[in-house]
Every structure is written in structure tokens, then in C-alpha cells.
Amino acid sequence: MTRFILNDTLVESTASPGTVVLDIVRYHQQLKGTKIGCREGDCGACTVLVGELNQERVEYKSMTSCLLALANVEGKHVVTVEGLNMEGLSPVQQAMVHASGTQCGFCTPGFVVSLSGCCLSREKITEELAVRAIDGNICRCTGYKSIERAAASVAQQLAQKNTEEPITWSVEKGFLPAYFAGIKERLKTIQGGTEATIDPAILVAGGTDLYVQKHDSMHHAVVRPLANDASLKGIRFEHGECIIGGACTAADLLNSVELNDHLPKLEQHLLLVSSTPIRNMGTLAGNFVNASPIGDLTAMFIALDSTITLSGPAIPGQARNDRSIKLRDLFKGYKQLDKSPDELVTSLRFTLPGKNTRFNFEKVSKRTHLDIASVNTAIRLELDGDTIREAHVSAGGVAPIPKYLAHTSVFLAGKPASPETVHAAIKVMNDEIAPISDARGTADYKRLLLRQLFFAHFLALFPERFTLKELVA
Numbered sequence: 505m506t507r508f509i510l511n512d513t514l515v516e517s518t519a520s521p522g523t524v525v526l527d528i529v530r531y532h533q534q535l536k537g538t539k540i541g542c543r544e545g546d547c548g549a550c551t552v553l554v555g556e557l558n559q560e561r562v563e564y565k566s567m568t569s570c571l572l573a574l575a576n577v578e579g580k581h582v583v584t585v586e587g588l589n590m591e592g593l594s595p596v597q598q599a600m601v602h603a604s605g606t607q608c609g610f611c612t613p614g615f616v617v618s619l620s621g622c623c624l625s626r627e628k629i630t631e632e633l634a635v636r637a638i639d640g641n642i643c644r645c646t647g648y649k650s651i652e653r654a655a656a657s658v659a660q661q662l663a664q665k666n667t668e669e670p671i672t673w674s675v676e677k678g679f680l681p682a683y684f685a686g687i688k689e690r691l692k693t694i695q696g697g698t699e700a701t702i703d704p705a706i707l708v709a710g711g712t713d714l715y716v717q718k719h720d721s722m723h724h725a726v727v728r729p730l731a732n733d734a735s736l737k738g739i740r741f742e743h744g745e746c747i748i749g750g751a752c753t754a755a756d757l758l759n760s761v762e763l764n765d766h767l768p769k770l771e772q773h774l775l776l777v778s779s780t781p782i783r784n785m786g787t788l789a790g791n792f793v794n795a796s797p798i799g800d801l802t803a804m805f806i807a808l809d810s811t812i813t814l815s816g817p818a819i820p821g822q823a824r825n826d827r828s829i830k831l832r833d834l835f836k837g838y839k840q841l842d843k844s845p846d847e848l849v850t851s852l853r854f855t856l857p858g859k860n861t862r863f864n865f866e867k868v869s870k871r872t873h874l875d876i877a878s879v880n881t882a883i884r885l886e887l888d889g890d891t892i893r894e895a896h897v898s899a900g901g902v903a904p905i906p907k908y909l910a911h912t913s914v915f916l917a918g919k920p921a922s923p924e925t926v927h928a929a930i931k932v933m934n935d936e937i938a939p940i941s942d943a944r945g946t947a948d949y950k951r952l953l954l955r956q957l958f959f960a961h962f963l964a965l966f967p968e969r970f971t972l973k974e975l976v977a
């Protein structure tokens with residue numbers, strides 16, 4: 505049995521833990537405001553807010569319920585558009601009306617839910633952040649400017665929000681129904697009731713790829729949820745290294761102040777990864793073991809020369825069977841990993857950048873946001889004056905696996921950071937890659953993209969030294 509609070513009601517569901525929350529909401533609880541759209545996490549019509557008790561705070565995140573396993577909401581608060589209704593329209597709903605942000609109305613519940621998440625956030629909401637909150641919601645009627653005006657209005661109304669106690673403030677000011685004030689205490693009463701999982705089970709972390717690939721079979725599957733495992737979470741810094749738990753999400757990386765201090769462009773890079781709801785769900789280890797040749801996080805962390813820890817099943821009376829390998833060595837062929845089925849990617853570590861480190865990530869896709877890359881690439885350079893002392897370059901979309909460009913990396917080491925070095929490195933790079941023609945472009949096009957993105961690395965990392973004219977000449 506899975507226990508959670510749905511809006512203002514305690515639900516004790518006997519449905520399979522692998523069932524997606526979208527179906528629980530619509531078919532089991534008969535709440536039809538949450539819409540069925542793409543069932544792939546792309547359109548946002550099924551967006552819900554999920555509140556989790558973290559010490560003495562309830563922290564809410566938007567998630568796409570079409571990819572959200574029932575097991576992953578155990579002991580949490582799920583909010584649909586019905587759970588935001590009050591006697592009159594809420595300020596968020598009213599902003600959509602005033603700005604003419606509704607057309608056919610199909611997408612409207614998702615937009616309202618996502619924008620309402622701003623009321624619950626501990627961030628100071630700006631217009632930019634309000635618009636970012638709806639980056640996972642698609643309007644088929646192309647009413648984006650009206651919706652953005654509604655988002656700007658919401659941001660303006662939340663300018664005085666108490667960021668230390670956003671729930672209390674939002675209830676008092678009429679942004680949220682009164683029942684939100686009691687959710688924290690109610691969640692405390694349903695913690696720790698998860699039943700033991702029967703083995704063998706399918707391991708489910710965020711589920712953002714798994715439920716797209718195996719949607720029909722997952723609904724009745726026996727699953728073992730990993731997203732809530734505290735031992736797989738957390739970002740810490742020890743002895744010059746960053747250590748990240750395998751169940752950390754892209755949003756966890758984005759929200760880590762210390763990690764962003766060490767990688768100043770990380771926020772810019774991560775905003776190219778999917779959308780807010782998917783970043784709130786998708787895990788680091790899940791991105792790796794999905795083994796997509798164009799995984800964005802995979803490309804980033806390969807270039808950071810990361811090492812992962814794989815943990816086998818615990819043996820009674822013995823230490824846990826752990827082993828470490830370079831992330832780049834995990835991938836042996838298309839969807840083939842140096843990993844047994846019962847091993848978990850429990851953590852990742854990489855050496856923190858120093859003052860002579862330069863790191864960059866680039867990506868080309870049909871849409872800037874909420875899209876899969878045609879080609880992506882990342883680079884880490886360690887400099888000694890004007891000389892590249894050490895280099896690590898990755899590329900996605902140009903091989904059957906996320907590709908560590910070993911020869912290109914070796915070639916760059918010991919060379920000056922100059923246009924001549926870049927052009928010579930591209931010749932080495934072209935011999936390392938083997939793109940194929942597919943729906944995202946021809947092989948020749950992908951070679952061209954990677955070359956242009958390689959130029960972009962050096963333009964971004966050495967603006968004082970390189971010009972576009974020099975590189976493309």
C-alpha cells in the first residue's frame with residue numbers, strides 16, 4: 505500500500521507501485537483537471553506539485569505525473585489543479601484570465617500548477633524565474649506571450665513573499681487554500697510506512713527515461729524506488745573533490761550554491777537540460793545508465809574526468825562490494841555498460857576546478873530548451889600560462905556511446921591555446937568520431953556541428969584571445 509496526501513485527502517492506494525501518478529489521479533481518484541498529453545514528459549499538461557518533508561520544511565517541486573511512479577510519492581503531498589481551487593480564483597488563476605493566457609484551455613491546468621509552485625518556493629521570484637517555472641509547459645495555441653505576461657504578473661504579486669515561510673505567507677495572502685498550512689504535520693504522521701519490496705524488482709529512480717521507453721510494462725511491474733533513498737543523495741566537498749550521490753537530480757545540481765561557485769557557468773549549462781519538471785525528477789545515475797549517446801549530464805561529467813562508484817548487493821557479514829571506474833569507461837557499446845544488473849551507481853566524484861581550470865558545455869537541438877541534443881560536447885582544460893597542460897573533451901551524438909575524445913584530449917595537452925592548435929585538434933577529432941545519419945541530422949551535418957561547437961568552446965573560454973573570424977577562417 506502506498507500512502508500519500510492528494511490535495512487535502514489522505515490516499516492509501518493498493519495500485520501497483522509502478523503505476524504512474526497521472527493514472528492514479530485521473531482514473532482512481534477521478535480528478536480530471538490533470539490532462540493526458542504526450543505521456544513522455546514533454547508537454548506539461550499533466551504537471552503536479554510534489555511536496556516532501558525535509559526536516560521541518562515541506563519543499564515542493566513541479567513534476568510531470570505521466571512519468572512519476574506511485575512509489576516515488578510515498579509519504580508526500582501531491583497537488584493537482586483541483587487542490588489549488590478556493591472560493592474564488594486564486595491570484596495565479598486570475599493572472600491567467602487577465603492576461604488572456606487561456607485559449608483552448610487544455611494546457612491551462614499545467615501552467616497554473618507550475619506557476620503556483622512559485623508561491624511555495626523559498627526563492628525570491630523574479631519575472632525570469634516565473635517564466636522559467638513554466639519552461640516545461642507547452643501551449644499548442646501558441647499563446648506564450650499572454651502566458652508570459654501572466655507569469656510576470658504573478659512575479660510582481662509575489663515580490664513581498666516571505667521566503668523563509670512561503671507556505672504560511674501564501675496561505676495568509678490568499679494565494680493558496682488554507683489546508684496547506686497543516687500539511688507539514690499531516691506528512692509527519694505518514695512517514696516510514698513503506699512496505700518491503702519483493703525481489704527481483706525493476707530499479708526506478710526518476711523514471712524520466714524508463715517510463716518513456718517501457719511505458720506499458722512499467723504499470724504492473726514490481727519496482728524498487730531509489731529516488732527517495734537518502735544514502736544516494738547529497739552533494740559534498742572533501743579533500744579537493746566534489747562527491748555527488750547517484751540519486752541527486754539535475755535540479756539538485758542547479759540549486760547547489762557551492763557547486764555553482766566552483767563551476768560558474770553551471771546554471772547556464774543546466775538550463776539547456778530538459779525542463780524544470782524533468783530536472784526535478786531525472787537523476788544523475790539514471791542519466792548515466794540510460795546510456796543515451798546524447799545524454800547531456802553524461803557529456804558534462806565525462807569531460808570533468810569523473811569517477812563513479814558502483815555498488816553490488818550487500819553480502820551478510822561482509823563489507824559492501826564497491827568498485828570505482830572512470831565514467832567514460834562505463835560505456836562499452838550502444839546501450840552496453842560495464843555494469844552488472846544488480847549494481848547501482850551510488851556516487852560520482854571529480855576533482856574540483858582550480859584557478860587555472862576552464863570548463864564549458866555546448867549543445868545544439870531543434871529547440872533551445874526541452875529538447876534532445878543533435879550534438880553536445882563538453883571540455884575541461886587545465887592551463888599553465890598560455891599552455892594547455894591537460895585536456896578532457898567529450899561529445900554526444902557522434903558515436904554509439906557518449907564519447908570521450910581520448911586522442912583529441914591527448915593532442916591538446918602541451919599545446920598553446922591558439923587558433924592553430926584548435927584547427928589541428930579538429931583534424932584529430934574527426935578521426936575519432938563516427939556519426940550516423942538519423943532523424944536529428946546527417947552524418948556530415950553532425951561533424952559540422954561538432955566542429956562549430958568545438959570553436960564555441962574556445963570562444964567561450966578564451967574571449968580575450970580568440971575571435972570568430974580567426975577560428976572559421
